[in-house]
Amino acid sequence: MFGYVRISRPQLRCAEHDLYRGVYCSLCKELGARYGPLARLILPYDAVFYALFALAQQEKPPVLRPSRCSFNPAKRCLRCEKRNKALVTAADISMLMVYYKWRDTIADEAGLRRLLWLLPAPFFLCSGRRAKRLAPEAAKKIKSACAAQRIVERKEAPCLDECAHPSAQALGELLAATAESAKHAAALRRLGYLLGRWVYLMDAADDLEQDRKRGRFNPFSAHFDQPEAERRAFLQAQLNQTAEELLAAWEAVPLQRYRPIFDNLFTLGLPAMEATVLHTTRKERKRRAGSL
């Protein structure tokens, strides 16, 4: 489910990219501090987006200082000076999301795969419980979204909007929670809703082939038998419409700083990710990532 909300690196200015990396490194460290070194491996790009967004809402700008990566001390990076609330929340949320995703996977899989997924159970159970204790509000939102998703998936022929609603609403609530003043919450909620919807649609489009093979639930299952080109056009239309509404919502969102980074993310990063998902398979992407 993760990693769709990314910047387009070639189009980002160096200073902004350094900052983005800095937030990434700070979040990685925060995850390590809160949930142990294993948790650093789960860091998704979506959580970096969330952390950066929360930082952009704060009154005071964060102070980033040069530092070194603890995994690879030869690498220099920027890091937040003090413990920041935005990073702490982002760390908790990413842990919670991974935990609930893992529980979903356990429930869905069977046989050998399930056993493999059960191997890291101690880690997930421990840190999931910890995350639930540290961030009860966010845990409640994500948990209720998961429950609502399960109910929708059991329906006979749910419409696309219905399927996307739980995760969209959850992200809407999470973004609204970053608002410094209550009057901005509505704009943030709308942006979050549409972004959540976009992520859900992307995830569904990405899983399409796999779900068809294994006979699992997919919101696009009515389009399984369509010819490839037609299906792709339909998926693209859905994503386009969501992205357009998203951009309109984005213009109404007030930020204290970092607007260019988010401009890059919404106008270039999301379409680039759409193209990647719609025109390459997961295997091809993995092979390419491995060759880099």
Added chain:
Amino acid sequence: MQDPYEILGLSPQADDAQLREAYRRLARENEGNLRRMEKLNEAYDSIVLARGESCGGTRSGTAWEKTAPPPPGFADIRQRLQAGRYDDALTLLDGVPLPQRGAQWHYFKGLAQRGKGWLEEAEKHLCEAARLAPENAEYQATYQNLRQSRQGGYRARRAAAEKEDDSGCCGLCLGLCCLDSCCECCGGDLIPCC
């Protein structure tokens, strides 16, 4: 936008006399506060407009909700849409009996779904509205916009904007060339190398 009734401190059941009374009282209290006055005026106007619409244009002092049947004009629904209360609007729309669900009903339903973020349903209803009322420019324009956005409208616009920038650059070069030729005609030279 905030609920206009809330701004005036009234319940939606208040009659026109109470409305006027509340408006006058608040206006007296907030005489110097321009921003507050602006809000009050806006709220008062929107209520009066909505009531006028739902009562067929008459603004009598009677309790309007008793006399006016809800459907014509869907004024209360429009008001909720403007206030961003999409779930309320959807509840009201679902209460409209089937025979009264015409083009306007589909249009409002589409707008409410769109506001809520249910874009696929919105597309269906706006399409239906445009189909049922081909002469209505508002419905047609909304549906056309939506269709364009499905085809990647914002990307096309971005590409067009970039093209314009390019032509701006070409225009500059062309202008310089022309200027150079003009100068050469008169014996001068703006760009020595050509």
